[in-house]
Amino acid sequence: MHAYVHRETCIxxxxxxxxxxxxxxxxxxxxxxxxxxPIPQEYLAAAQEAADSCPVGAIELK
Numbered sequence: 001m002h003a004y005v006h007r008e009t010c011i012x013x014x015x016x017x018x019x020x021x022x023x024x025x026x027x028x029x030x031x032x033x034x035x036x037x038p039i040p041q042e043y044l045a046a047a048q049e050a051a052d053s054c055p056v057g058a059i060e061l062k
Contacts, residue, residue, distance in 0.1 A: 002061070007058075015053055023043050
């Protein structure tokens, strides 16, 4: 499974790296981004929580 952040939708709130910093990161003034490799099994639940918690639905897991 991979994580994708729709940069045009992201509001840079910082929630996703707060919930799952192993998969998501954010730099000041930029949209959040996800790691490019598949999500490690041990972080799938946290990545799903981050996606479900995103206030604008900018995260997609597939």
